[in-house]
Amino acid sequence: MSDSEQAAPRGRASADHRPKMAEKKRLLMRTRLLDAAMRVFAEPGTTPPVIDDVIREAKVSRGTFYRYFDSLDQVLVALGQDLSNQMTTDILPLYDILQEPWKRISVGFRVFLVRALLDRKWAGFVTRVDVWPHHALVAEYMARDLESGRAAGELDFERSDAATDFLMGASALCIQTILQGVEKVNEYMDACVHxxxxxxxxxxxxxxxxxxxxxxxxxxWGSGELDLPRPVWALNLNSREGRAFLAYRREAPSGA
Structure with missing residues (x-):
């Protein structure tokens, strides 16, 4: 085999590698912009953040920002969806082993409220209802569980898309209430699940x-009694709020 014939495969391999490197750089820059937006919006202030705040935090040019996003609202929607999808992925080891729809629905709804109690930065972003579009993972899993419950004869609703929207909207408002502070928060979460x-x-x-x-x-799960993985945010179970959640004992309702 000649030298030119030997060099051809290496040249093709190098060419094939370039698109992957470009995609990696694109994803890294997108993540950099989203992380900067999260830090900016997490800071208390008297005026709403603007694009200049994000590009200053990310240390990029305005042109770089506009290569990835058209507006600050688009950044927030992308960030919220990423956070929501990551949350769903985080809880799959805990959630996906459950079989009965009533268990999946009750645990799935409550775990978002528990994270709001433990992770205020996350809660501040996912309270925007527009960051949970229908193609978000949480919506897909919720719709699937609702359909399973209806097929089993447990549930009664007219349209799964309407039921999913209703539950997602309720979840966002409950998270917002927890974020703002509510008396007897663990009792409040019980009532929300009910x-x-x-x-x-x-x-x-x-x-x-x-x-x-x-x-x-x-x-x-939070106490470690269940041998299941816990995401990073669950480390906040060692906080005052987390310990109060783990110690909470629900009073049985009269007639239960």
Whole structure:
């Protein structure tokens, strides 16, 4: 084989490598801009942040910003969706081993509230309802669980897209309330889970069962009793709020 024939495969390999490197650089810059936006919006201030604040934090030019995003709102939507998708991925080891729809719905709804209690920065972004579009992972899993529950004869609702939107909107508002501060926050989360299940057709007994199960399951997970992975944000279970959640004991409702 001649030298030129030997060099050809190496040349092709080098050419094939360039698009991958370009894509890697593109993803790194996008992440850099999103991280900068999160830091900027996490800082308290009297005026809303603007694009100049983000590019200053990211140490990039305005032209670089506009190569990736058209506006600051687009940045926030992308950031919120990334955070929501990451949250869903984080909890899959905990959530996806559950089989019954009522368990999945109750645990899935409560775990977002628990993270809001532990991670204020995250909660501040996901309270924007527009960052949870229908193609976000949380919407896909929620719609699937609702359809499974209806197929099993447990649930009663007219349209799964309407039910999904209702639950996602309720979740965002509950997260916002927790972020702003609410009296007896663990009792508030119990009530939110109960209302979420009732809204899609579970009867009172099933709602109480879901409230109790989701609380005990997440406490067992948070305390390490369940041998399941925990994401980085769950380290905040050592905080005052986290310890209060783990120690919380729900009073059984009268007639339960």
């Amino acid at each position: 209302m979420a299940m009732a809204s899609v057709g579970y009867d009172a007994a099933a709602c109480r069962r879901g409230v109790g199960f989701s609380l005990g399951y997440l406490q067992a």
